[in-house]
Amino acid sequence: MTRVSEQPSVAPRSFLKDVVSVLQTKVAVLCLGFVSSILLARYLGAEGRGLLAALLVVPTVVMTLCELGIRQSAAFHIGQDRAQLDRIAGTLVGLGLFTALLALGLSIAYFRLTWLSSYSWSLIALTLMLIPAKIVQSYASGLFLGTQRIADFNKVSWLPALVRAGCILALVAGLQVGLWGALWAEVLAAVAMTTYALWLAASFVHVRLGFDAALAKKLVRLGFVYAASLFAITLLYKINILLLQRLSTLEELGLYTVGANLAEYIWQLPAVMGAIIFSRSANAKNRPDFSQKIFVLLRLTLVLATLGALAVASVVPVFVPLVFGPAFSGSVPVIHALLPGIVGFVVVKILNMDLAGQGKPWVTLSVVVPAVALNLALAFWLIPQFGAIGAAGAISITYLLAALLYVFVYAQATGSAIRDIALYRRSDFDLLQAKARGMLVWKARAS
Numbered sequence: 001m002t003r004v005s006e007q008p009s010v011a012p013r014s015f016l017k018d019v020v021s022v023l024q025t026k027v028a029v030l031c032l033g034f035v036s037s038i039l040l041a042r043y044l045g046a047e048g049r050g051l052l053a054a055l056l057v058v059p060t061v062v063m064t065l066c067e068l069g070i071r072q073s074a075a076f077h078i079g080q081d082r083a084q085l086d087r088i089a090g091t092l093v094g095l096g097l098f099t100a101l102l103a104l105g106l107s108i109a110y111f112r113l114t115w116l117s118s119y120s121w122s123l124i125a126l127t128l129m130l131i132p133a134k135i136v137q138s139y140a141s142g143l144f145l146g147t148q149r150i151a152d153f154n155k156v157s158w159l160p161a162l163v164r165a166g167c168i169l170a171l172v173a174g175l176q177v178g179l180w181g182a183l184w185a186e187v188l189a190a191v192a193m194t195t196y197a198l199w200l201a202a203s204f205v206h207v208r209l210g211f212d213a214a215l216a217k218k219l220v221r222l223g224f225v226y227a228a229s230l231f232a233i234t235l236l237y238k239i240n241i242l243l244l245q246r247l248s249t250l251e252e253l254g255l256y257t258v259g260a261n262l263a264e265y266i267w268q269l270p271a272v273m274g275a276i277i278f279s280r281s282a283n284a285k286n287r288p289d290f291s292q293k294i295f296v297l298l299r300l301t302l303v304l305a306t307l308g309a310l311a312v313a314s315v316v317p318v319f320v321p322l323v324f325g326p327a328f329s330g331s332v333p334v335i336h337a338l339l340p341g342i343v344g345f346v347v348v349k350i351l352n353m354d355l356a357g358q359g360k361p362w363v364t365l366s367v368v369v370p371a372v373a374l375n376l377a378l379a380f381w382l383i384p385q386f387g388a389i390g391a392a393g394a395i396s397i398t399y400l401l402a403a404l405l406y407v408f409v410y411a412q413a414t415g416s417a418i419r420d421i422a423l424y425r426r427s428d429f430d431l432l433q434a435k436a437r438g439m440l441v442w443k444a445r446a447s
Helices: 015-066 070-079 085-113 121-128 130-146 150-174 178-201 213-247 250-283 287-324 331-344 346-357 362-386 388-414 418-422 426-446
Strands: none
Touching: 015 085, 015 121, 015 130, 015 150, 015 178, 015 213, 015 250, 015 287, 070 085, 070 130, 070 213, 085 121, 085 130, 085 213, 121 130, 121 178, 130 150, 130 178, 150 178, 213 250, 213 346, 213 362, 213 388, 250 287, 250 331, 250 346, 250 388, 287 331, 287 346, 287 418, 331 346, 331 388, 346 362, 346 388, 362 388, 388 418
């Protein structure tokens, strides 16, 4: 394969500077999301919050599979200089039309076959409008990551969060139109995100309808494995929401959703680094050296996640009833049950992004598929007896076991030693202190 040099160049930045840049946006997005979560809980109640989660989970899970993993596949091919950027962009437009229609068809079929069809099809239609918008954003993100445009990837996050929070404040809290307002907020945020992503992408690539059959075949071949991996991970995250609909009540689902949303804030730190790890891994030339940096990053992130989990566990007994209302007091034990697994799964979230950047998404399937099966077995046993707490316990146990297995599988797939991955060193913390001092100097100069 002839390598090409037409990719737009971007001045490289340090990993830590990229992390700080993304972290700043993440903090703003988290604050907006937190305000939105409080408003939804207050004005929809536990049952209404549960129904909103039930509606939104379907397109999320279906779209993860139907988008065919093209975002990751495109980023990998761009990072490895496998094809011209304009050819990839044009092919993505054609693939996007196909995947949007496929995801819409499967989602409609699910809604027709489940109890949700007894609700207004107007509500379901609003939910389905999210699919094409999110697919456009996903494919545009592949262009950003492949060209290491972390700043552009970062920018796509804050605008939809702002629009969503503003719409929830106006429609749900102000006009008090309930579930309708919540869904319209999601749709308008998705439209804003799509428009902004396309505008950013147009600044460095010609976005036009096109289809290169040979290139599409290559993208889909690798992308399908990415899609299967992402689908399995998303199913692991969301399957207890689907099971609570069947095995418990909407009120229990609402308690679980609020609890999971709060506990999963711990994942924001690896989420900040995930896109950067993937982008740099896809472009890495010295693989062993890059892997050692990932191991240090993993160990330090686990320390920070553990400290964050302890802080969350100590404040939620007072915080949740005070902020979300006494009706959500039942979310507190849900959070406590989730936190150990949430911390453990940080291992999977970081190492998985490195393997994805190496073009090895199938490795994750070997861990996540058994994890989904284990969670199903535990959930069918625990949810009928304990409701939301049972669902939290099932997934937390699953997360911990999946994290342990993933270390062994990752070591085998990359030829790394487990001790190099897991054992802490004094140099880990020395490096953190040095980087922190360097960043303070950089920030001082920048200001």
